[in-house]
Amino acid sequence: MAEAVKVVDDVTFEDLLANPYPVFKRVRDLGPVVKVEAANIMMVTRFDDIMAIERDPETFSSVNPQSLLNTVIGPNLMRKDGADHARERAAIDPSLRPGVVKRCWAEPMQAICADVISRIEHKGEAELFEDLAAPIAARALCDILGIDGVDWPTMVLWSQSLIDGSGNYSHNPEIARKAKEAARGVESAVNRMLPHHRDNPNASMLSSMLQAGQTTEQIYANIKVAIGGGLNEPRDSILTLILGLLQNPDQLARIRAEPSLWGQAFEEAVRWISPIGMYPRRLTRDVEISGTLVREGEQVGLCVGAANHDDRRFSDPEKFDVFREKKSHLAFGAGSHFCAGTWVSRALVSQIAVPMVFERLRNLRLKAPELVRVRGWVFRGPTHMPVVWDA
Numbered sequence: 001m002a003e004a005v006k007v008v009d010d011v012t013f014e015d016l017l018a019n020p021y022p023v024f025k026r027v028r029d030l031g032p033v034v035k036v037e038a039a040n041i042m043m044v045t046r047f048d049d050i051m052a053i054e055r056d057p058e059t060f061s062s063v064n065p066q067s068l069l070n071t072v073i074g075p076n077l078m079r080k081d082g083a084d085h086a087r088e089r090a091a092i093d094p095s096l097r098p099g100v101v102k103r104c105w106a107e108p109m110q111a112i113c114a115d116v117i118s119r120i121e122h123k124g125e126a127e128l129f130e131d132l133a134a135p136i137a138a139r140a141l142c143d144i145l146g147i148d149g150v151d152w153p154t155m156v157l158w159s160q161s162l163i164d165g166s167g168n169y170s171h172n173p174e175i176a177r178k179a180k181e182a183a184r185g186v187e188s189a190v191n192r193m194l195p196h197h198r199d200n201p202n203a204s205m206l207s208s209m210l211q212a213g214q215t216t217e218q219i220y221a222n223i224k225v226a227i228g229g230g231l232n233e234p235r236d237s238i239l240t241l242i243l244g245l246l247q248n249p250d251q252l253a254r255i256r257a258e259p260s261l262w263g264q265a266f267e268e269a270v271r272w273i274s275p276i277g278m279y280p281r282r283l284t285r286d287v288e289i290s291g292t293l294v295r296e297g298e299q300v301g302l303c304v305g306a307a308n309h310d311d312r313r314f315s316d317p318e319k320f321d322v323f324r325e326k327k328s329h330l331a332f333g334a335g336s337h338f339c340a341g342t343w344v345s346r347a348l349v350s351q352i353a354v355p356m357v358f359e360r361l362r363n364l365r366l367k368a369p370e371l372v373r374v375r376g377w378v379f380r381g382p383t384h385m386p387v388v389w390d391a
Ligand code: HEM
Pocket: 077, 078, 079, 089, 141, 144, 225, 226, 229, 230, 231, 233, 234, 237, 270, 274, 275, 276, 279, 280, 304, 330, 331, 332, 333, 334, 336, 337, 338, 339, 340, 341, 342, 344, 345
């Protein structure tokens, strides 16, 4: 007989925001699908269950008529399945493939990182969220999207406003207003750039969508997806990788002696603190997930952050260990919606930004470990990281 979904009702939303990993562990040990009242979601937290779900998109659909994401940014590729999704995905992929990243984006990303670092290099101290990671991630994204003339704080504001609007289940009017304003800002930037990309086909995402014959509505929506989903994560993973290495100087020393290890270090950082902790799927029929019955129409939260700490797969999962046994993780998701920005993020964070930080900020160290703040559960990363170095 199938088991019913268990319920956890003594965890607060603040517990999740402060540190979801103890909650994830408890939920993972309790059952394959557990309703967590504070988040109002049924969590799937085990690695193998999420992999199995992602192999069956007909049962576990990305389409959701109630999705606030669609309301806020318009019908977009993240909430589509099958051929509808594949067409829109094929329209953006040409600007994000590994070869294109190498040929077209590596050099501008290198120049952005060099510029951002040169502004702080002489100071001997900085707060790395605001002074380093946010400007690098936002400016790199502008180049890749093909948007000029928008400064990085505006990109950060748009990204956060769209994310907040997509999670605004309490219908807070101020959050809704800001999300609308951000959506209008993105649309007017797109309108301003379209003639240039029409006349000068290039590798940017905007140009790629035009070349694929996407409608203006599709372009608006998927550029908003990329702004909402392509800024925080590289920003947060830059900071997470730096944090992991500053807390583990022996690992840093080995990587600096053998730079081919930077890629491995990045994968460990996003496993350790996954920038996206959870994303949803909706059931198209009644189904058992490892013996627990979930009904048609229900939504489950695939907690990839939890799966990346599943001790059935990763030993000592709470530990940052670049040299752990090599195994794939779920930080970029899996299946047809696997992150489109994976290769650009790998290049930006592990080949360019973080190696340059350790190269140019000599003897980099945390100003005081207790000043570091890490927060969030659906999106998680360091939010405050003061450091010092020998200027
Ligand atoms: C460390 C960096 C990143 C992480 C950890 C990350 C994580 C993810 C995850 C987990 C998903 C799957 C969501 C789902 O299935 O519902 C996703 C999808 C996506 N990501 Fe990323 N992301 C990162 C960077 C980026 C960047 C830089 C871009 C854009 C330049 C980007 C664009 C996208 C897009 C467009 C999708 C939707 C793909 C689809 O639905 O087919 N991501 N990302």
